[in-house]
Amino acid sequence: MAKRDYSNTGVNTRLAHIGNDPHDFHGFVNPPVVHASTVLFPNAETALGRVVKAKYVYGTHGTPTTEALGNAIDALEGSAGTILVPSGLAAVTVPLLGFLSAGDHILIVDSVYGPTRRFADTMLTRLGIEVQYYDPLVGGGIAKLMKPNTKVVFTESPGSVTFEIQDIPAIVEAAHAGGAIVMMDNTWATPLYFKALDHGVDVTIHAATKYPGGHSDVLLGTVSANAACWERLHQAYLTLGVCAGPEQVYQVLRGLRTMGVRLERHQKSALDIARWLEKQPGVARVLHPGLESHPGHAIFKRDFSGSSGIFSIVLAGGGQTQANAFLNALEIFGIGYSWGGFESLAVPVVLTDRTVAKGPYEGAVIRLQIGLEDVEDLKADISRGLAAARG
Template identity: 75%
Template sequence: MAARDFGKMGINTQLAHAGNVPGDYFGFVNPPVVHGSTVLFPDAATMAARAQKYTYGTRGTPTTDALAEAMNTLEGSTGTIIVPSGLAAVTVPLLAFLSAGDHALIVDSVYGPTRLFANTMLKRLGIEVEYYDPNIGAGIAALMRANTRVVFTESPGSNTFEIQDVPAIAKVAREAGAVVMMDNTWATPLYFKPLDHGVDVSIHAATKYPAGHSDVLLGTVSANKECWPRLHEAFLALGCCAGPDDVYQVLRGLRTMGVRLEHHRKSALDIARWLETQPGVARVLHPALESHPGHKLWKRDFCGSSGIFSIVLAGGGQKHAHAFLDALQIFGLGYSWGGFESLAVHVYLGDRTITGGSYEGPLIRLQIGLEDVDDIKADIARGLKAAAAV
């Protein structure tokens, strides 16, 4: 069979075939799941020179290479590392590019565990962490210092869904010699390609949409040509590698991510528009809605929206939020998202320094699953009724 260049083909074609060469594995459609630590060498000279593709399990296997190559096709990256969780996908590149005495700028609407890592581990390592407003755009120039080494972005923001002007931030940061990182879990490479917008390192919690079934923890980190060697070096030094069964599960989930994500997108947007008309809802925080403050930026840079957004209840406090959640029958009460099932959680913003904000009532984050839209709407209506009755 002739060599295939999937990078120039449609996204669902890429998802179906990238990272897989059946001819390498006797024609089997899926690559093998390689369980291995020790790799044997044919002779002492080959061993001394490490002159073969695979040398030890932590340094890569055909299974991890298949997923990494697929992600490189989707991200347009030079290299991708596979790590055991989405949080590890955040921590490994931060450790790779930061040293004692460095200054890191991190968006204030960042994923909560990222903030915890920054406020504990990074600070203990002598790294100064500063949070910035997600709406800062090119104004981030005022925060750049001679020792600023990393600018960390996440767009939309975790839980509150602010849209960052990533190209403007990246331009300023890179001109100052800083590495730009982005947690792109919400959009996936299907709806936003960070490296095409000036980002150096793209981070993804593959636990979410690539895995898609709420049963796997995994993370991917993809880098451009300039940053790949240092990222890969840190990955090897830390020994933070994922198990082959989890890698295989994500690779299998990747094949259907396009059709699943499109269903999430359509259902979530339908429900978000409906929620804007419902009593008891003060605001809907979904970037694809025209009412969203960052909608123009989202429309400029993104080509789709995923299945997670937040709503602000019209007044009340924790009792109202709990009444809403406890009345739900289809939605599960649980963390994470990107699986087939709808989930809801009461959002906590107490750890933020800039964007805690003043909201009309409690924030509820909704992950819209693959259930029928009418059933989901009925369930949300049940929750809104219960909250109003408190």
């Protein structure tokens, strides 16, 4: 039976069918969960790879399970290849280690995910790499920050917890002119709402723990690269041996099948609540790029095809005491440091480690993950929190 090409179908059709062909495994819809370390070769020549190169050589190099998810991600990203690693943070650290050497300079957006900053400020600096943070709104002006030894520009849009929108095409143009590659943490939008490689990004990173997994029960990261960067990324992956387990890979592949319809729900609910919050007493600002009031909305509309379910609010005055009162009054929202799952979450935002993107903000900043619950119930819960913060 000829294999179907789903490249010209709708996104939910693609998500339902990409990655593996059921007829490769006796018609079973889902691929097998292959638990593997050792792979046996038919002869010594194949083992040495001198006559026939074996498709699979060892568990860390890939299995039919990892191949299925990798193929699916490549189909979404338009990438030359994808590696699967044990967490979203590993998806950040592996490419950075693969593309940077002692004496290199890296530019990192100041609104980056906190653990990425910690890795840069500790591991990268210890390895002799010069780390510099830049304003998320710099756009093409990043050309002025480039140095002869700048090898990587690391982006994240929207920015973590404060949701600044970066002008990715302008940054890409300046970075490439200066001889650097561009990496992007694209977890917020997923490749459904922002195809990073189509905008010139070289390496795109996702915490598949979030929307691809979708059920708050799995840790996984994916890193995809264009043709120019794929071989170096792949070699770093093989050298470091940071590979994902088969059960986690399978769970993310399963979650991927429903990611489109879940994201539609996350997007609709989050925008509804964000617009409602703009009118609520006790809220100074809503930091959601999908809102017309957001400073980066024009770039967002130009580059993104949708928004996900996470954004922040700024309370109208107060500090940690008011933030704590808001959070402690919530009954449906959990207090937890993740997102992308079915449940709504809220966490306080701390910006003390930033050097550029510090605000100012009118009051405490709180990040909200809007889950799959009924919107009216979530609004009632947020109202409880706002009343407690005002009190």
